[in-house]
Amino acid sequence: MPKQAVLLLAHGTPETIEQIPDYLRNVVSGRPLPEHVIEEIKHRYSLIGRSxxxxxxxxxxxxxxxxxxIQGIDAQVYVGMRNWKPYIPDVVREMRADGVEEAAVICLAPQNSRTSVGLYRRAVQAEAGPVKIDFTEGWAQNPLLADAFADRLRVAEERLLEETGSFVPVLFTAHSVPCRTVQSPAASEGQPKLWPGEGADPYAQEAKRTAELVAQRVPGIPKWWFAFQSQGASGGPWIGPTVEETLTAIANEGVKILILQPIGFLCDHVEILYDVDIAFKEYASxxxxxxxxxxxxxxxxxxxRALAGLAMEGLARLQGSISPII
Known part of the structure; x- marks a missing residue:
């Protein structure tokens, strides 16, 4: 049987503030950024210590x-980052050196978009060589993903229930992307195709669907909203509504206590520890x-468990068998 592995892909983050200029150049593919933007990112990292x-x-x-x-699958798991170490190309070369012949690849951005799945896929394929790749296109509607977010949300709601006597409303968020990256292929004619399939980029719809699935699993929520956070400083418009304008509208409805849950991020990093815990909390206050x-x-x-299910399905597809179910 071919030697199989699993590759997880993530955005990446610098280890020190001094590395931020080089890191940001990777994020924007080498395009110049104004110095004030770089200094602002340095400031945000300094406030949270590190990502x-x-x-x-x-x-x-x-x-x-x-x-x-536990499921009886003997497969090493590798981790590659698009914008910082360990870089995806380096990790894929390491996999090849280790004799990996087949790999299930999962992007830790569940909602499919050109700025996530498409670019990550290209980075893997550029170095894959003879390694057979199964790339999970998107898993925004994965039931266990929704269960995981609902599990965290339920704990927060139950704590506030003890304090206030009732569940409180929720604002779900996902990272914004430039409008140009989610326009239809017809509007991007002549541009390189970064994701498979036809039709408009599904990112915004998938992000909102994840939020809907999470909300369904916590029936005590009285009301919920959705917004896109962390719009970038690059030129051109980014998709919304923004968190700030949504918070203003929610406050105008008389809401005094609100839970904000990012459902596009799978771990703590600067867009949570600064954007949510510092900037949005101050704005809401x-x-x-x-x-x-x-x-x-x-x-x-x-x-x-969600990732294991996706990995097993990908490995099974590589073998041409029916995908197992966890």
């Missing part, structure tokens, strides 16, 4: 490997709204 994304992602890989072993956040998935055992 734990890399070590949490490595731990998620370890938990996945354990879960696969000025509106008279107390903003709470559930714990991120991080080392969630339910998330590990």
């Amino acid at each position: 734990p994304l890399t070590e949490i992602t490595l731990e998620q890989g370890r938990l996945l490997e354990v879960e696969l072993a 000025k509106l008279g709204v107390c903003l709470e956040r559930p714990d991120s998935l991080n080392a969630s055992p339910i998330l590990a």
